[in-house]
Amino acid sequence: MLRNLLILTLFLSLSACSNDEPATEQHKKDSHSEHAQHKDDEHHGNEKKTAHDDDDDHKDDEHHNKKDKDGHAKVGHTEEGGHAEEGGHAEEGGHAEEGGHEEKGVVDLTPEQMKAANIIVTALELTDTRKTIRAPGEIKLNAYKTIKVSPRINAQIIARHAVLGDEVKNGQALITLSSVEMAEAQGQLLLADKEWKRVKKLGKKVVSARRYITAKVEYEKTYANARAFGMSENEIKTLLAQKSSADGSFKLVAQQAGRILHDKFIVGERVEAGYVLMVITDESAMWVEARVTPQVTNLVDIGNNAEIVLGDKKFPAKVIQLHHSLDETTRTSAVRLEVNNDDDLLHAGMFVTAFIEIRNTSKEIQIPEEAVLRSSDGDWQIMVEQDEAGEFKAVEVELKKVSNGMAIIGSKGSNKIGSGTRVVTHGAFFVQSELAKGGFEIHNH
Structure with a gap:
């Protein structure tokens, strides 16, 4: 009986061993297959990810291409604010270009405007001008029009x-x-x-x-x-x-x-x-006694023009007499000027400055005083006609002297003027006003 039990037990053990070995091998096969499948899945997963990334890149490219088609301004705004700023600079560049036109000070006037404003354009030419000397002076009564x-x-x-x-x-x-x-x-x-x-x-x-x-x-x-x-x-x-x-x-x-x-x-x-x-x-005409050196007296002629300056006022005058004796104290000679005093602004005893023409002459450019105007920055300028009739440009000049309604001017810096230059001699203020209007419109774009 016991023998039979042992045999049965041994048989069952052998049977169990036989069944376990194929299962283990199958398990190993299954495990290997699962591991391989896992690796394959990972491989395919990476491929899918790569494909997805490629697809995203493709979509992104399409997105950018689409924006490119819509216009450069969108690209400028999409990529960086810097592009937007560049766009702003481009717009500024447009204004800078217009500003350049303003800087030239050019204005076009129609024939109707020129006629209405009575604008006269004249070619400059060199003329003989007398040099002047400066001398202190004193207002005196006109002895020939005074009684006691x-x-x-x-x-x-x-x-x-x-x-x-x-x-x-x-x-x-x-x-x-x-x-x-x-x-x-x-x-x-x-x-x-x-x-x-x-x-x-x-x-x-x-x-x-x-x-x-x-x-x-x-x-x-x-x-x-x-x-x-x-x-x-x-x-x-x-x-x-x-x-x-x-x-x-x-x-x-x-x-x-x-x-x-x-x-x-x-x-x-x-x-x-x-x-x-x-x-x-009679104070309608006064005398001015200007004191000069004897050497200067020799260069002054009776009838020469002169100008009297009192503060910010200027008065035209004429040389009427030359003294032939010297002051014992100052060792100077007197040049007597006569000045019109219809406005009753000059009175005996006032001290003035006299500018007296002398005999020496030189070639200078003279234009009417009204043709020389102050610019917005305080410089003197004239209105010069350009290649086309009615086209004018503001040109800065050097104002050398103003006398008897005429101004002596010269070139200033790179602005060259000379004989033959056509300038506005009457109506310059109107031209300057039109230039100012143009400048205002440009700045208010």
């Missing part, structure tokens, strides 16, 4: 008829005076006039020739005395016509029109003959 009012005899001031600063007319009464000497002269004149009228009425046939001549001479003598003492002809006529009493009163009258600049007296004051009571001058 004074009595010819000792007298007392009775009344005043004008005051300091008044504008008076020729023959206007200024002062009433009274004098014993004048009273005697008036009395003698009244007697001589009465005798002369009687003798004339009788005639030469009735009176002797001696009496006739004596009466006439006496009348003329007393008349002349009254005039010499200061009575006017009208006063004498009034005295004789009205048979007025010889009170010795008489008036001093203005001998010319002008302004009273001096009246230092008091009513009731007694004054001696020759005492200056008033000074009257």
Whole structure:
């Protein structure tokens, strides 16, 4: 029995061993197959990933290609902000190009505009211009248009008829005076006039020739005395016509029109003959005494143009006299100028600067003063015509001198001007305004 159990057990063990070996081999085969499958899957997975990446790249390329087709501006904005900035720079470049046009200062005007603005274009040419010297000067009264009012005899001031600063007319009464000497002269004149009228009425046939001549001479003598003492002809006529009493009163009258600049007296004051009571001058023309060296005086001619500068005011003048003696203190000579003073801006005693033309000349370019204008940055400029009629450009110039409405100019920097250059000589302000309009529009794009 036991034997049978052992045999059965051994048999079962052998059976179990037989069954386990194929299973292990199958398991090994399955494991190997699974491992191979896993590797294959990984391989295919990598291929799929690569394919996917390729596909993504392809799509990305398509995406970029599509954007390329849509326009460069999209690419510029998509890739980097820098491209957008470059686009901005490109736009700025466009403005820079327009700005270049503005910098040239070019404006085109139609014939209608030029006619309406009365624009005149003239070719520049070199002309003879006199050189000038600068000298200090002082305003003086025009002695040839100035009078002093004074009595010819000792007298007392009775009344005043004008005051300091008044504008008076020729023959206007200024002062009433009274004098014993004048009273005697008036009395003698009244007697001589009465005798002369009687003798004339009788005639030469009735009176002797001696009496006739004596009466006439006496009348003329007393008349002349009254005039010499200061009575006017009208006063004498009034005295004789009205048979007025010889009170010795008489008036001093203005001998010319002008302004009273001096009246230092008091009513009731007694004054001696020759005492200056008033000074009257015509200030429409004044003198300027300019002090120069003798060497400069030799280069100045009577009639030369000059210019007087007082502050920011300028006045045209003329050389009218040359002094032939030197000042003992300064050792300078005086050049007398005459300047128009209709605006009453110049007065005696003012110190001024005089610019006087001398004999030496040179070739310069002269244009009307109105043709030279200030630019926006403060430089002087003129409007130069370009190749086409009506096309103008602002050109900076050097302003050398302005005198008597004419400006002497020269080239400045690289801006060359010369004989033959066509510039606007009338209406330049209108052209400059049109240039300014163009510049404003450019900056406001």
